[in-house]
Amino acid sequence: MTIERIIIKNYRTLRAVDLKLGAGTNIIVGNNETGKSTLLEAINLALKCQLARRPAAYELHPFLFNSDSVTEFVAAHRAGNLQPPPEILIELYFKDDKPLADLRGTINSEMIDQPGISLAIRLDENFKEEYREYVSRRELNSVPVEYYEIVWQSFAGQILTPRAVPVKSVLIDPSSISNASGASRYVMEIVRDYLTKTQAVDLALSYRQMRDEFLNDSRIAALNIDLASKTGVVSEKRLSVAMDVTSKASWEAGILPHLNDIPLTLVGKGEQSAIKIKLAMEAPDTCHVLLMEEPENHLSHTNLNRLIGAIISKSRGRQLIITTHSSFVLNKLGVENTLLFDGRTAIRLNDLPTSTEAYFKKLPGHDTLRMILAKRTILVEGPSDELVVQKAFFQTYGKMPLEAGVEVISVNSLAFKRFLDIARLLKIAVSVVTDNDSKTAAKNANYSEYASEENINICIGEDDAYPTLEPQLLKANGLAKLNKILGSAFSDNLQLLAHMRDNKADTALRIFDSETPFDIPSYIQHAIQ
Amino acid sequence: MTYTINGAGELSKNAHQRYGHVPPSVTISTWFSFLLRHFVRPYQNYLYAPRISRINFNQGQSAKYIPATDVRRHYFSQSGTIYRDKVSKFACEVIQKTGGLPVRRFEHIFERLYLDESQDLAGFDLQLVEYLLKSKTNVIMVGDHRQATYTTNDAKKNKRYARAKIVDKFEEWRRAGFCTIEYQTESQRCVQSICDFADRLYPGLPKTASRNNTVTEHDGVFAVRASDVEAYRLRFKPQALRYNRTFEIDGNPINYGNAKGMTFERTLIFPHGPLRKFLVSAKLEDAGKEIPKLYVAITRARQSVAFVVDDDTLISGIPLYQP
Numbered sequence: 090m091t092i093e094r095i096i097i098k099n100y101r102t103l104r105a106v107d108l109k110l111g112a113g114t115n116i117i118v119g120n121n122e123t124g125k126s127t128l129l130e131a132i133n134l135a136l137k138c139q140l141a142r143r144p145a146a147y148e149l150h151p152f153l154f155n156s157d158s159v160t161e162f163v164a165a166h167r168a169g170n171l172q173p174p175p176e177i178l179i180e181l182y183f184k185d186d187k188p189l190a191d192l193r194g195t196i197n198s199e200m201i202d203q204p205g206i207s208l209a210i211r212l213d214e215n216f217k218e219e220y221r222e223y224v225s226r227r228e229l230n231s232v233p234v235e236y237y238e239i240v241w242q243s244f245a246g247q248i249l250t251p252r253a254v255p256v257k258s259v260l261i262d263p264s265s266i267s268n269a270s271g272a273s274r275y276v277m278e279i280v281r282d283y284l285t286k287t288q289a290v291d292l293a294l295s296y297r298q299m300r301d302e303f304l305n306d307s308r309i310a311a312l313n314i315d316l317a318s319k320t321g322v323v324s325e326k327r328l329s330v331a332m333d334v335t336s337k338a339s340w341e342a343g344i345l346p347h348l349n350d351i352p353l354t355l356v357g358k359g360e361q362s363a364i365k366i367k368l369a370m371e372a373p374d375t376c377h378v379l380l381m382e383e384p385e386n387h388l389s390h391t392n393l394n395r396l397i398g399a400i401i402s403k404s405r406g407r408q409l410i411i412t413t414h415s416s417f418v419l420n421k422l423g424v425e426n427t428l429l430f431d432g433r434t435a436i437r438l439n440d441l442p443t444s445t446e447a448y449f450k451k452l453p454g455h456d457t458l459r460m461i462l463a464k465r466t467i468l469v470e471g472p473s474d475e476l477v478v479q480k481a482f483f484q485t486y487g488k489m490p491l492e493a494g495v496e497v498i499s500v501n502s503l504a505f506k507r508f509l510d511i512a513r514l515l516k517i518a519v520s521v522v523t524d525n526d527s528k529t530a531a532k533n534a535n536y537s538e539y540a541s542e543e544n545i546n547i548c549i550g551e552d553d554a555y556p557t558l559e560p561q562l563l564k565a566n567g568l569a570k571l572n573k574i575l576g577s578a579f580s581d582n583l584q585l586l587a588h589m590r591d592n593k594a595d596t597a598l599r600i601f602d603s604e605t606p607f608d609i610p611s612y613i614q615h616a617i618q
Numbered sequence: 619m620t621y622t623i624n625g626a627g628e629l630s631k632n633a634h635q636r637y638g639h640v641p642p643s644v645t646i647s648t649w650f651s652f653l654l655r656h657f658v659r660p661y662q663n664y665l666y667a668p669r670i671s672r673i674n675f676n677q678g679q680s681a682k683y684i685p686a687t688d689v690r691r692h693y694f695s696q697s698g699t700i701y702r703d704k705v706s707k708f709a710c711e712v713i714q715k716t717g718g719l720p721v722r723r724f725e726h727i728f729e730r731l732y733l734d735e736s737q738d739l740a741g742f743d744l745q746l747v748e749y750l751l752k753s754k755t756n757v758i759m760v761g762d763h764r765q766a767t768y769t770t771n772d773a774k775k776n777k778r779y780a781r782a783k784i785v786d787k788f789e790e791w792r793r794a795g796f797c798t799i800e801y802q803t804e805s806q807r808c809v810q811s812i813c814d815f816a817d818r819l820y821p822g823l824p825k826t827a828s829r830n831n832t833v834t835e836h837d838g839v840f841a842v843r844a845s846d847v848e849a850y851r852l853r854f855k856p857q858a859l860r861y862n863r864t865f866e867i868d869g870n871p872i873n874y875g876n877a878k879g880m881t882f883e884r885t886l887i888f889p890h891g892p893l894r895k896f897l898v899s900a901k902l903e904d905a906g907k908e909i910p911k912l913y914v915a916i917t918r919a920r921q922s923v924a925f926v927v928d929d930d931t932l933i934s935g936i937p938l939y940q941p
Contacts, residue, residue, distance in 0.1 A: 190726035194660030195719070196669075202661070202719055245723070246659030246669060 090189060090256045090377040091408040092132070094182040096198060099155040099175050100134075101127045108435050110410065112184070114422050117412045119430035120462055125412040126262070128430065129380045132410065133260040135179040135208040136378065137251060138241045145208075145239055151231040153177060153210065159232055166229055174220075175232055177210040182244075188255050194245035205244040206254065213238035258378035261366050283368055300332035359387035363396050370403035378408045385415040397421045413458075420453035429461055429515060438514050445510040456498050460508060464494035465518040467616055468505055473597035474522055474558055475499040480601045481609045482617045490617075509539050520546040520616040527556040548616040559589040559596065561610040574603045620734035621649045624872075625879030629734070645728075649743075650705060656727070657709035657720045657746065658700070664715045665689055665708065674699035686711075706742035707775070713749055725754040735879060736761035737784050741775040744787055751796040759797075764820050765917075767875050767910040804829050807881055808917055811838035815923070815936075816916045819909050821902065830920055839916075840924040841897070841933045842886070846941050847926055850886065856924060857882040859915050861890035874915040885919040888926050897925055897933055 097106035102124040117125050134140055140148035151159070158175040165172045180197050182205045183189050189204035197205055212220060216236035223233050241249045284292065303309060313329040320327050345352050348364065366384055370376075384400065385393055397418060400409070413419060419427060425446050428435035449455060460466045467482075467490070469475045478497050482490045490497050500508065505521055512519040525532055529549060536547045550561045563571060568582055575596060579585040589596045600607055609617075620626050626648045633640040640646060647655070650673055658670055666689050674680075674694075680701035684691045693704045700708060713720050731750065736759035739747060750757050763785050779787040791797045803824045805813050810828040817825050842850050850856070851869070858871035865871070865888050872880070889897060892906030905912060916923055927933055 187726065190723065193723050193726070195663055195716075196660065200663060202716075202723075240669075242669075244660070245655070246662060247655060 090186055091184045092181050092256075092378060092410075093184050093203075095128075095132065096178070096180040096182075097128075097131050098178040098198075099158050100131050100177050100179060101153060101155060103127055103131065103432065104155045104157060106131075106433055108428070108430070109437070110408070110428075111426065111437070112408060114404065114409045114426040115411065116419055116422055116427045117410065117430050117435070118414075118419065118427055118458055118461060119432070119435075123430055123432040125430055126382055129260060129262070129382055129410065129412060131179050132181065132378075133258060133380055135181050135206055135241075136254060136256060136258045138208060138239065138249070149210065149234045149237060149239070151234055153234075154232050162232070163230055166224065171224075174212050174224075176212070178207065179209075180207045181205055183256065191247070192243040192245060192255075194243065196242065196244050196246045203244060206249065206256075207240075207242060207244065209240045210234075210237055211240065212236055256378060257376050258380060259370075259376050260380040260382075261384075262380075262382040283371055303332050357387075359389065359392060362387055363392060366396060367399050367403075370400065376407060378410065379404055381409065381411040383413055383415075384411065385413060385418055390417070393417065394421075416456050416458035417453050419458050419461075420449040420455060424449045424457055424511060427461065436515055438511060441514060442510055445507045448504075448507050452504075455500065455504060455508075456496075457508070457511060459496045459498055460512065460517060460519065461515060463496035463517070465520075466496045466498060466508075466512070467520045467522060468508055469497060469499050469522045470502045470524065471593075472499055473593045476597035476601045477558065477562070478522055478613055478617065480607070481613050484606050484609065485614075485617060506536075506539075509536075509545060512545060513539065513542055516544050518544045518546075520548055522548050522613055522616045523550070524557045524561075525550045525553060525555070527553045529553050546616065548612040550610065550612045558610075559586060559593070561612070562589070562596075562600070562607070565608040565610045570605075570608070574605050574607055575599050619647050619649060619652050619731065620879055621738050622735075622876065622878060623648055624876055625734060628879050628881065650702070653705050653709055653746075654700075656724055657712065658705060660723055661712050661716050661719050662708075665712055666693070668698060670694075670698075670700050672699045673702055673705060675702050678703075680704060703741065706746045710742050710745045710749070713746075718749070721749050721753050724750070728755050730756045730758065733757065733759040734761070735765070737763045737766040739784065740779070741777075744776045744779060748791070748796065751791060757797075764816075764823065764913045765878060765910050767878060767908070767914055803827060805917070806830065807920055809837050809921060812917065812919060812923055815839045816913055818900075819902065819905065819913050819916075832921065834921050836884075837921050838923075839936055840922065840939045841927045841936045842924045842939045843929045844926055845929050846939060847886070849941055850924065850939060854884050854886075854922065854924075856884035856886035856922070857918070858886050858888065859918065860888045861893075865890070874911045877918050878914050880918055881920065882918050883920055884922045884924070885915075886924045886926065887915055893925075894927075894931075897927065897936065898931060900935055 091112045092110050095106060095108045095110065097103045099105075102122065106124075106128070108128075117128060119125050130140075134145060138145045140153075154175050154177060162172055162175050178198065180199075182197070182199075182201070182203050183192065185193075185204060192204035192206065193202065195202050197203070197207055213236055215238075220233065220236045223229065223236065243249055243253075247253070309330070316328045316330065346364075348360065362384070366381065370379065381400075384396060388396060393415070394417075400411075401422065409422075411418075411422070423446055425438050425441040427438045429437075449457060460468075467478055469478055475497050479490060482493075482495070482497075486493060498508075502523055505523065509519065509521070511517070521536070523532065529551070532549050533547075536549075539545045539547060550557070552564075555561050555564050563582060563586060566574070568579070568585060571585060572578055575585075575589075576599065577585065577588065579588060620629060626646050629646045630640055633644065633646070654670065654673065662670055674697075676695070680695075680703055681692050686692050686707075693700055693708050695701060709720065733747070736747075738761070747757075747759070761784070766784060776787070788797070788799055792799050801824075804827050806829045808816070808826075808828060809830050809832070813826040813828045817823070836854060851858075858867050858869050859874055859877055860867055860871045862873050867888055871888070887893075892904060892908070893912055895904035896902070896906075896912075898904075902909075924939060925933075925936070
């Protein structure tokens with residue numbers, strides 16, 4: 090049971106989303122504020138009709154509505170230009186699957202015959218009168234959610250109840266838990282999902298039994314007798330103490346998970362969130378869709394590696410929708426499963442060569458995500474090249490590349506083509522700065538398959554006589570100027586070159602820090618343009 | 619699937635008695651909620667966008683003079699509820715407009731459909747059932763045309779197959795190769811003497827054979843004097859049946875028509891005018907026009923049916939209950 094497509098209208102930052110998902114892993118990446126977390130929240134809302142783990146009807150508030158659409162609605166009204174009130178719509182289109190046949194129909198905004206769920210938050214017909222009153226006042230300033238209703242139905246027009254949704258999901262969002270009680274409630278919920286029915290019943294029963302024993306304890310009995318003697322003092326009625334037996338006081342409230350006998354809420358945050366994720370994934374097969382927010386939070390590199398391993402092995406056969414800011418997570422889970430989300434739709438890395446996919450899985454340390462999210466990227470061969478390119482950029486534009494949204498990423502030159510495979514699919518603007526290593530022709534041939542891509546710019550140092558960065562710098566600036574920049578006094582080119590080669594990093598740093606502008610080798614000039 | 623809510627309740631009660639639960643693979647539904655859920659709503663937006671929430675249980679023909687092209691007013695009341703007699707028409711219209719999408723959907727969900735009280739189908743229901751018969755789903759319809767007390771709708775369509783004439787339609791389907799027909803003349807419920815008495819209402823049809831061989835202290839058809847009724851009710855605890863609510867009776871009486879599909883151990887029938895006449899004269903022409911309703915009332919009991927009669931009335935052919 091997988092979600093194939095999501096359409097969202099007016100939900101928080103998501104004004105209009107139309108997104109296609111894959112059956113297995115979906116890694117949602119995107120810049121901050123594009124609404125990645127909101128996207129997961131919206132999917133969860135449509136699957137469970139829950140907000141902040143409570144029935145959505147209790148959690149309706151004006152800020153659920155996209156602020157632009159609210160502003161437009163309010164402005165239009167003030168201008169006397171009448172408009173229907175904003176509505177929220179979330180639609181999940183499922184892959185056609187026998188157990189979902191009952192959800193099938195065309196009651197969706199696309200009028201497609203497919204199984205699915207829609208959740209709409211819209212004006213309740215029963216409040217027409219009150220709404221008329223409300224909008225007749227010109228000073229209206231938001232959406233009157235008091236007059237709104239949630240219509241949760243299948244694409245067959247059937248009003249849904251949580252039990253009627255065969256697609257089960259778990260939302261794992263460790264970052265949203267701010268306090269201890271929230272955390273334990275959250276874990277208890279996951280523990281509850283994990284337990285079988287019999288186990289849950291046993292737990293509830295023994296918890297109730299324990300409460301009864303508490304009452305039968307002779308000391309408590311004595312205490313209650315004593316309290317009873319005070320009748321008439323505090324109240325005309327008899328006062329006594331007992332354990333809370335109302336349905337609200339179920340075991341979830343009184344039981345806390347422990348790790349090595351330490352209450353979970355007192356364990357480190359990283360461990361906590363790892364536990365939550367693993368527990369959720371261990372839950373019996375009832376979960377079809379896993380929604381996971383930034384699993385990298387609070388985790389050390391080693392622990393993250395272990396957690397990702399667990400996620401990969403446990404999510405098989407389920408749909409995983411995960412957001413992340415970590416290249417490591419991305420590379421490990423498979424770059425191909427990346428969905429670059431821009432707040433409206435997402436581009437997917439389809440058809441990435443398998444060898445490239447495998448390469449990043451094996452060497453997950455690469456900064457793939459930096460490139461994916463950047464406006465423009467310059468790939469360089471090492472730290473010296475990085476410093477020189479940064480300086481060249483600053484010298485040309487008066488600001489550092491990062492301030493201009495340009496990432497300069499230093500990678501092993503063997504990885505260039507792997508990065509370019511991604512860039513080609515996502516149409517990301519990338520320049521590659523590389524040495525000719527005295528084999529210009531061979532180098533050119535090596536990159537020929539990318540030459541025709543408009544977004545890819547291969548910049549190889551010219552002239553086989555100047556194989557690497559240092560000779561190229563010398564060629565562009567000459568002995569005197571370089572001596573000045575480097576604070577050296579070499580009498581001939583060969584000596585200077587030998588020094589530069591032996592002190593690559595220092596040379597680059599001096600160029601970077603120097604007050605004197607340097608002449609930028611033309612291939613680097615070409616890359617930063 | 620059955621027509622009345624009582625009938626659906628009876629089916630679920632049966633399942634509980636037999637298996638302890640309604641098997642999860644079985645869905646019990648009434649005709650109208652079935653139509654709404656599977657044939658009206660899933661593709662209603664081909665015809666009409668606002669969600670159709672409820673049925674307007676109007677009597678007679680709705681919106682007679684509004685053409686079907688005026689969808690809003692032809693099918694729906696002022697408050698947006700769909701007219702009872704137009705539900706299956708709407709469903710058929712959607713099937714036609716979508717090239718049969720609701721039928722495809724239905725086939726995916728249900729392997730087999732049991733349709734109870736099929737003698738009550740009328741108008742566009744028959745059209746819809748024809749679609750179902752042609753679908754991949756196996757359809758088994760059961761019915762008793764002697765119980766054709768009312769029709770699911772009063773639409774003009776298929777009027778000539780109304781009530782007991784429904785068999786003609788079934789025969790047509792059989793000739794067209796859509797179905798086969800089996801006639802059954804057995805009653806699992808009523809003891810033989812009740813069957814025999816009920817058969818008097820349909821002298822032209824085959825006689826019924828009882829499959830209920832249970833013997834109790836009080837089996838068969840009886841007349842009970844009005845003055846003995848209280849004691850009789852105390853002793854046998856029969857379910858009271860009445861013609862309609864103008865007959866004010868203690869306990870929870872059920873109207874003849876509403877009792878369809880229900881089974882009771884014993885019944886006590888409070889006769890209305892025509893039935894009273896018939897009990898006295900034993901002449902069918904005295905029984906009035908609502909023969910099917912009487913037939914339903916008489917055939918609800920497994921063991922005993924008793925008619926309440928005035929103390930001074932002489933009844934021929936039915937034993938008088940002696941306290």
